[in-house]
Amino acid sequence: xxxxxxxxxxxxxxxxxxxxxxxxxxxxxxxxxxxxxxxxxxxxxxxxxxxxxxxxxxxxxxxxxxxxxxxxxxxxxxxxxxxxxxxxxxxxxxxxxxxxxxxxxxxxxxxxxxxxxxxxxxxxxxxxxxxxxxxxxxxxxxxxxxxxxxxxxxxxxxxxxxxxxxxxxxxxxxxxxxxxxxxxxxxxxxxxxxxxxxxxxxxxxxxxxxxxxxxxxxxxxxxxxxxxxxxxxxxxxxxxxxxxxxxxxxxxxxxxxxxxxxxxxxxxxxxxxxxxxxxxxxxxxxxxxxxxxxxxxxxxxxxxxxxxxxxxxxxxxxxxxxxxxxxxxxxxxxxxxxxxxxxxxxxx
Numbered sequence: 001x002x003x004x005x006x007x008x009x010x011x012x013x014x015x016x017x018x019x020x021x022x023x024x025x026x027x028x029x030x031x032x033x034x035x036x037x038x039x040x041x042x043x044x045x046x047x048x049x050x051x052x053x054x055x056x057x058x059x060x061x062x063x064x065x066x067x068x069x070x071x072x073x074x075x076x077x078x079x080x081x082x083x084x085x086x087x088x089x090x091x092x093x094x095x096x097x098x099x100x101x102x103x104x105x106x107x108x109x110x111x112x113x114x115x116x117x118x119x120x121x122x123x124x125x126x127x128x129x130x131x132x133x134x135x136x137x138x139x140x141x142x143x144x145x146x147x148x149x150x151x152x153x154x155x156x157x158x159x160x161x162x163x164x165x166x167x168x169x170x171x172x173x174x175x176x177x178x179x180x181x182x183x184x185x186x187x188x189x190x191x192x193x194x195x196x197x198x199x200x201x202x203x204x205x206x207x208x209x210x211x212x213x214x215x216x217x218x219x220x221x222x223x224x225x226x227x228x229x230x231x232x233x234x235x236x237x238x239x240x241x242x243x244x245x246x247x248x249x250x251x252x253x254x255x256x257x258x259x260x261x262x263x264x265x266x267x268x269x270x271x272x273x274x275x276x277x278x279x280x281x282x283x284x285x286x287x288x289x290x291x292x293x294x295x296x297x298x299x300x301x302x303x304x305x306x307x308x309x310x311x312x313x314x315x316x317x318x319x320x321x322x323x324x325x326x327x328x329x330x331x332x333x334x335x336x337x338x339x340x341x342x343x344x345x346x347x348x
Contacts (some may be wrong), residue, residue: 004141025240038320043316054306054314054316054346055259055260055306057176057179057316058176058306058307058316058317058318058346058348059306059348060172060176060198061177061317061318062214062304062306062317062348063213063214063348064169064172064176065169065317065318066208066211066212066213066214067165067169067211067212067213068166068169068170068212069212070211070213071162071165071166071212072162072166073245074162075159075162075163075166075236077154078158078159078162079159081129081151081155081299082152082155082159083154085148085151085155086148086152086154088144088147088148089145089148089149089152092141092142092144092145095141095145120337123240127246134282143241158237176318177318177319181239187241190202192243196294196297196298197290197291197294197295197298199215200291200294200295200297200298200299201244201245201295202299203238203241203242203295203299203302203303203304204241204302205302205303206234206236206237206238206302206303206304207234207237214234214304215234217232217233217234217260218232218264218316219231219232219253219263219264219265220232220233220264221233221264223236223252223264224236224239224240225239225250225251225252225253225267226249226251227251227252227253227254228265229252229253229254229255229264230253231252231253231264231265231267232263232264232265232347234265234303234304234347234348235252235264235266235267235347237267237303238267238296238303238304238305238347239252239267241299241303242269242292242295242296245295246269246288246291246292246295247275248269248270248271248272249270249272249273249275249276250267250269250270251267251268251270251276252264252266252268252269253265257323257345260346260347264346265346265347266344266345266346266347267344267345267347268341268343268344269289269292269343269344269345270341270342271285271286271288271289271292271340271341271342271343272285272341273285276336276341276342277335277341278336278341279335279341280311280332280335280338280340280341281340281341286311289310289311289343290310290311290340292310292343293308293310293311293315293343296308296315296343296345297315300315302319303347304347304348305317305345305346305347305348306346306347306348307345307346308343308344308345308346309339309343309344310339310343310344311331311338311339311340312324312325312331312332312338312339312340324338324339325337325338326338326339
C-alpha cells in the first residue's frame with residue numbers, strides 16, 4: 001500500500017481587509033489599545049469650569065487642612081509643656097512660701113546671732129559655709145520659680161497663637177467648601193450617598209513639610225503606567241500604594257486636555273481588567289471600582305487626594321459625595337465622561 005502525504009500549504013500574505021477585521025476583533029475582546037488607554041472625559045463647558053474650580057478649591061482645602069492638623073499637633077505639645085511648667089511653678093512656689101515663713105519667724109538678726117554665737121573661728125567658718133549653701137539653694141528655688149512663671153506666660157501666648165491660626169484655617173476651609181458646593185451646584189451636583197468600604201486598606205502616608213503642608217511638586221518622575229509620560233512624586237506614591245491591592249489596568253499621564261493628567265497629577269483606573277471599555281462596568285467589576293474609590297476616599301488625607309470621580313459621582317475633599325455627569329442624560333450614557341468604566345483620582 002502506498003502511503004500518501006498531503007502537500008504542505010504555502011504561507012500566503014493576509015489580505016488587508018482581513019487584517020482590519022482582526023484588529024476590530026481584538027478591540028472587541030478587550031486587549032487595551034492606545035485609544036482605549038485614553039478615555040475622553042471632556043464634557044460641557046460648565047463641567048470643564050467646574051473641574052477647574054475643583055482643582056483650585058480642593059488643592060487649597062488640603063493645604064489649609066494640613067496646616068490645621070499641624071497647628072493642632074503643636075497645640076497638644078504646648079499643652080503638655082504648659083502642664084510641666086505649671087507643676088514646676090507649683091513646687092517652687094511651695095518652697096518659697098515655706099522659706100519666706102521661716103525667714104519671717106527667724107528674722108535676719110536671728111541669722112546674725114547664730115553666726116556670732118560660734119565658739120571658735122572654725123565653727124564660725126563652718127556656719128558661714130552652711131549659710132552660703134542655704135542662700136544658693138534658696139536663690140535656685142527663686143530662679144526656678146521665675147523661670148517657670150515666664151515659661152507659663154510664653155507657652156500660653158503660643159497656645160493662643162495656635163488657636164488663632166486654627167480659626168483662620170477653619171474659616172478658609174469653610175470658604176473653600178462653599179466654593180466647591182457652588183461649582184458642583186452649577187452642573188447639578190446635588191448631594192448623594194457614596195458607599196465606602198469599611199475594610200478598605202490603609203495606605204502609607206505621603207511626605208509632608210514639617211509644618212504639615214504639602215510640598216510643591218512638578219511632573220518630574222517617569223509614569224510607570226503604559227501612558228509613558230511624567231507624573232509627580234506624590235501621584236506616583238498614590239499609584240503604587242493603590243497597586244498593592246488593585247491590579248486592573250491604569251493610565252496616568254495624558255497630554256492635551258485641561259485637567260490634571262498633563263500635569264502628572266491624575267490617574268484613571270479601569271474597572272475592567274484589561275483596559276478601558278466603552279460600556280459601564282457591572283457586577284464584580286463595578287464592585288472593584290466601588291472598593292477602589294473607597295480606598296482613595298479613606299486615604300485622602302494620607303495621599304493628598306483632591307477628588308475622586310466614579311460612576312456618576314464625585315467625592316471632593318471637604319465636601320463629600322455629589323452627583324456628577326459630564327454628558328448629561330442618564331448615568332452611563334457616556335461611560336468615559338460619566339466615569340462608569342474607570343475611577344478617576346486627582347492628587348494635589
